[in-house]
Amino acid sequence: MRSKLALLLCGAIVAMLSGATSCRAQMAQCNGLTGGTSYKVLIDEIQYATTTGNQPVLSIELIQSSVEGALEKVRRGILNHNATQDTFLYLNCKGRHPQAASDFDNDLVRNLAENHAILEFWGTLFPLGGGQHKFDIHYVLFPVAFLAPPAPSGIASTEKTMATKPTPEEVRQFLISTRADLPAYFTAAAGVQAYADHNLDQALRFLCEARTRLKKNPDQQELMKFVDELASKAAVEQRRNDNKAASLLTETQAKDYCSFATTR
């Protein structure tokens, strides 16, 4: 059953990537996804799960505004380092809402990662009975999932159970309260992508920023360990080049790079 669903979704997204219009009800197209070297963040819908089909909870523009607000400082921090304006793109994926993170199999992840999609974000509000609701926010970090298969690597979620059906405002407040998660996952994904692109200087900074942010999240210690180790690997590689600033590091410092760089 799961493999059939995965195949179905995979087909839908491959079709989407190739510009086809089928299956749009499940996976709407994100304009600007294919091609280019910009790092892309896919912003999907937040929907109520109902028996008659999902209904949007918040306008996609408001979700995009919240996401951009949370990530703007990170993006600007990078732009200050001589990156161009279109280094990062936020894609408004109106109507797009994956069923579950497990929908993203290895081929699909590879396809998205090769198009420099680094992060996808969506939410679902499930009725639990007795008025209770569960609110899930899902993130897929494509470069992490691609570099560290098998699944479920590169997948993260935040959930909250609510005693009554939340109003859109309560959903929005929850979104705001999880704002700290977005920069953490964004920097982790961007750091891993930069490493994959052999842009090791940028990878080091992103990965240590991700490590710092992820340290505050007890549920993401595995991801934190992954980015920490990748940063050290990048530092050891950079250290070999005498013309690079990382050559100033001792071997011990490079091997535990983020600890050295971010603590006094």
Added chain:
Amino acid sequence: MMIRFKPTPRRLPLCAAAIWLAMFLLAPKARAGAVASCGGEPFAFANAEVNVVFLPYFQSGSSPRGLNGLGSQLALLMKLETLYRSISYDHWGIILLTGSKEECDPEKIARGLLMSHRIPLGGRLMIVWGKLYQQDNDVYVQTFARFYSNNLPGETAAPPQIEFQLAGKTFQGRINAQEFAFPPEQLPIAVMNAVAGNFQKAAFLYAAPRLDAGKIPLPLDRFRKCDSCPDRLAYTVEGREGDWIHVKTHDGQEGYLFAHPQNGISLNQRLPEVSFLQGAMGFLRYAVQASIQDHPEWASGITVADDALREYARREEASQEPETKAAALQLSGILEFALTPNTPSPQFDTAFQLVPYSSDSRNLAAVFRLYEEYNSPSRLRPRDLANDFVAAVSLDPRNPLALSNLQSLYELLASPEIVSRVAPEFAIKSDELQASIEKVKAIRNNLGENRGPGR
């Protein structure tokens, strides 16, 4: 009070830049405000030490309400509140630009001001803008600000904000960001109504500091609709009377702006960035390459700015944006250092803890750790000092200040007079120091960054 202003719309002062500039130079405190259009060549006061430009807050996403009107109102109130709070400073200009979203793009405005040399070489500029979005009945506002400077030849993209010498070696630092995002804040309907009500009172030039005095409207709509409008409404700021700002136009007319309306809303209470902007403006005015000893009259302005930045950092909401909170602590620390250089503030360490992945934060904390250690009777710990700068360099290998500081530190440690001050367990051997100096020089040459003080 004698009414010297005659509220005749035909006499609305739209002055030419040349007249204005002459007047600005003659003003003893040289504090000025203006309202102008984003279109055409944007306006700023070329002779001011610092210009602060407010842009309208624009709607983000869809809203049945249409938020751009509220955005224009909020921008005027923010500008007037900043005028009101900046009276302790001198040699500044505060400008409100109005127009369409496309024309009022912050980067476009900054480019126009810098390239036209409306902000002269060495001049400082802060641009403030924001966005509004709606969910149900509530509107949310988020403000952004950015520092710009028209760099002198040879200066780096973001010039240092602190510089000192130890034994002839130069050390420099800058805060962790030049752009600041402030916490998004909710504006319930009651607050929006208060903003609209206060705007209705503030959008006039009054003949006396009373709401029942004669008044003429500020020409906001005219500038908003003007694509390449060469005119502007400009005035010098003469002083503050209660909630009012006393202004004088180029032809000698006097009037009053209702700058601090508090009916139903305190802007500072609702938007903590008001304090940050007040402090940042004072920082840009006074944190320049000059000694406070030569300008004792700056002390009160520096104290006001420091207090405002500390107030922002203390606000609970500030924790939502650690980068901006860290910047407030760093700006405040630099101002306090200007007043009392013998005791560097521990705020640099606090700021570093907030954003430990920032190369500039690590560098700034390292600079002040070095300063404190160098000026204390205790022994130096070269290995720890060097590690601080190595970490800053590794976090941003293109950070010219961190690289320059690391070279300066190694050279300082290699000088004979320092050797006797070194704690043996933290010492770096002479040949290792020389090798490190050559390595840093090579890295800097490789980056094309080997320029700056004494290089």
